[in-house]
Every structure is written in C-alpha cells, then in structure tokens.
Amino acid sequence: METNNILAKKILTxxxxxxxxxxxxxxxxxxxxxxxxxxCYVREMPIQRFxxxxxxxxxxxxxxxxxxxxxxxxxxxxxNKPVNIFMSSATDPYQPIERSTKITRGIVExxxxxxxxxxxxxxxxPLITRDLDLIVKxxxxxxxxVSMTIETDREDIKKIFSPVAPGIxxxxxxxxxxxxxxIATQASISPVLPFTPDFPKQLVGSADHIWIDTLxxxxxxxxxRSEKLGMPALFEKHGLAEWYxxxxxxxxxxxxxxxxxxxxxxxxxxxxxxx
Numbered sequence: 001m002e003t004n005n006i007l008a009k010k011i012l013t014x015x016x017x018x019x020x021x022x023x024x025x026x027x028x029x030x031x032x033x034x035x036x037x038x039x040c041y042v043r044e045m046p047i048q049r050f051x052x053x054x055x056x057x058x059x060x061x062x063x064x065x066x067x068x069x070x071x072x073x074x075x076x077x078x079x080n081k082p083v084n085i086f087m088s089s090a091t092d093p094y095q096p097i098e099r100s101t102k103i104t105r106g107i108v109e110x111x112x113x114x115x116x117x118x119x120x121x122x123x124x125x126p127l128i129t130r131d132l133d134l135i136v137k138x139x140x141x142x143x144x145x146v147s148m149t150i151e152t153d154r155e156d157i158k159k160i161f162s163p164v165a166p167g168i169x170x171x172x173x174x175x176x177x178x179x180x181x182x183i184a185t186q187a188s189i190s191p192v193l194p195f196t197p198d199f200p201k202q203l204v205g206s207a208d209h210i211w212i213d214t215l216x217x218x219x220x221x222x223x224x225r226s227e228k229l230g231m232p233a234l235f236e237k238h239g240l241a242e243w244y245x246x247x248x249x250x251x252x253x254x255x256x257x258x259x260x261x262x263x264x265x266x267x268x269x270x271x272x273x274x275x
Contacts, residue, residue, distance in 0.1 A: 001034060002058045003097065011068035011107075012076075012085070017220055019086050022274040023120070026089040027069070029103045031060035033091045035124065037162040039191060041219035042090050044228050056164070059097060066106035073114045083116040084274055094125035108134045115141035118274050122188065124149040125166055126174040132181055139183060145273060147186035147211065148175040152193040153202055160238055161193055176206040184208050186273065191215045192252050194243045200259035210256050213268040214249050 015023040031047060033040070036056025042048055043055045051058065062068075076083055087093050093104040108131055111119065119142060121128065121135070128135075128146065138144055148171050152158060155168060179185045187203045189195075190213035203210070215231050216223035226232075235244040245251075249267050256265055266273065 001097075002053055004058075004060050005063045006031075006060045007064050008062040008068060010072065011062065011065050012072045013089075015084075015086065018218060018268060019089060021268075021270065021272045022084060023086045023272065024082055024084045025086070027085050027087040027093075027107070028089060028091045029062055029065050029087070029093050029098075029107060030091045030095055031062070032056075032058045034059060034096050035092055035162060035165045037165060038234070039161055039215060039226065039229060039231055041221075041225045041229075044219075044221075044225040045090070047090065059095060061097070061101055061103060063101075063103070065103050066110040069107055069110050070114055073116065077114075084118040085116045086120050086122060088122060092123050092125055093121060094123045094127040096125075096127075098125075098127060099130075105131050105134065108138060112137050112141060118143045118145075120145045120147055120186075120272065122147045122149065124162075124171060126170040129174050129177050132177065132183075135178070135183055136181055143184070143274075145184045145186055145209075146175075146178045147188045147209075148178075148207075149188045149190055150175070150203070151189060151191060152195045153199040154193075154195055157193050157195070157240075160234070172202060172206065175203075179206045179208070184273075186211055189213065189252065190268070191218055192243070192248050194240050200256050204259055207260075208264065209273045210260055210265045211268065211273075212249050212252050212256070212265065215244070216246060217249060218268050 012025040048055050150171050185207050186209040187207035188211040192214050215226040219225040235241050
C-alpha cells in the first residue's frame with residue numbers, strides 16, 4: 001500500500017448526485033481505499049482513472065482534515081446554512097491505517113466542539129467501535145446515524161466481491177455494539193449481493209433502519225460504471241445472474257418488509273433517514 005500525507009484544500013464537499021436526498025455535504029478523511037471492493041464505483045471515477053496505481057493500492061491521508069472541518073463549519077454557520085454530512089462517499093472513514101493516524105477520530109472530536117446538524121457515518125469497518133465514546137458524546141450535540149455496509153450474509157459471496165474487506169460477523173457485532181450504546185443504526189445493503197433467507201433475521205435488534213442499494217442504482221450512472229467494472233460478467237461467472245436484475249431492489253425491499261416496519265426501509269433513490 002502506497003500512502004501519502006497530504007494537506008487538503010477543503011474537507012467538506014457539497015452533496016450532489018445520489019447524496020442529494022437530504023445531505024448537504026460529504027466528508028472524506030482519506031482518498032483511496034484499502035478495502036478494494038471489486039464493485040466499487042469509485043474505480044470508474046476521475047480520482048482513480050487518472051492514477052497509475054491500482055485501486056486498493058494507494059491511500060492519501062488528509063492530515064489537516066479536522067482543522068479544515070473546524071474552519072469550514074464555522075463559515076457555514078455564519079451563513080445559517082444546514083449541515084447534514086455523509087461520511088464518507090468515496091472512501092471508508094475507518095481505513096485500517098486509521099488505527100494509527102486517527103484522522104477520523106480527530107474529525108469526530110472536532111464535531112463535538114462544532115457539531116453538524118446531522119452526521120451519517122458510512123463504514124464497513126468494525127474499527128468504528130474504537131470511537132464509540134466520542135460518537136456517544138456527539139449524539140448529545142446532533143443527530144447521528146451509524147450505517148454499516150453489510151451487502152450479504154454469505155462469506156463465500158464476500159470473498160468474490162470484496163475479499164479483503166472486514167468479515168461479516170465482525171460487522172454485525174460492531175453494529176450491535178452501536179445499537180446497544182443508544183446510537184441510531186442502519187444496515188446498508190449496498191450493493192445488494194446474494195444472501196440467505198435468514199439475512200433479515202440477523203439484523204433484527206441491531207439495525208434501526210435498512211438501506212437498499214444496487215449496482216444499477218448506486219453507481220452514479222445507472223449501472224454504466226458497474227458494467228465497465230465487469231459486474232454482469234462476474235455475476236454470470238458464478239451462477240448469480242438472477243441477482244443482477246433491474247428490479248432486484250424491489251424484490252429485496254418486499255422481502256425485508258416481512259421483518260422490519262415499512263417506514264424503516266428505504267431504497268437509495270429515495271430520501272435518507274435524516275429525521
């Protein structure tokens with residue numbers, strides 16, 4: 001893994017595209033991602049397409065992230081603008097290197113002093129539990145939602161699509177820890193990958209909300225990026241073609257409604273759980 005310390009010009013980016021469901025800003029403490037999921041739409045974005053190093057083999061560490069956040073939110077507050085933050089949209093805020101760099105932890109500490117109106121932490125890393133103490137404090141200052149990406153409950157499927165990402169059981173345990181601490185939680189089935197019939201049952205009691213996304217809806221170009229990444233062929237290769245369908249989100253939503261209240265389930269093209 002090639003890592004570089006950088007000074008970012010800004011840390012808050014105006015929310016557009018799929019984040020335009022109530023979020024005002026995205027926040028990415030890092031550029032690049034060590035988890036290197038094969039389906040990741042960021043592989044087809046300029047940040048990677050103009051890189052000579054493959055996705056998953058480089059990481060830029062924004063060492064001034066917390067300082068930037070403090071300066072930028074104060075300016076936004078002077079304009080009386082709402083601040084609803086999605087952290088993160090093009091990386092995972094809890095990269096393995098976060099154990100030592102503590103960039104994301106520093107940002108959360110800064111948020112306790114100058115909180116946004118809403119913060120959604122989007123991660124697939126159990127490392128988030130390290131910061132449970134800070135997240136509980138932040139919850140007293142603003143609305144916080146911890147969203148854990150759990151695309152499937154099948155480890156064999158995870159090995160095909162995201163072999164170096166954290167294990168599913170560890171993610172489920174981390175989600176439960178957040179829920180038990182009184183933090184609002186969400187299981188982000190993003191993107192939908194083949195799962196067992198018992199998948200919803202494993203989330204009952206740990207996920208307050210369910211978010212459903214697909215390789216067609218969630219890649220930013222209605223499936224074009226996913227096609228370029230070879231996802232249809234990968235599904236076909238492993239006999240999973242029936243899961244790569246245009247209406248898969250409708251089928252998954254209908255199935256999960258057997259286990260969760262209807263108002264606790266959203267599909268990515270709709271509004272986020274900001275209220």
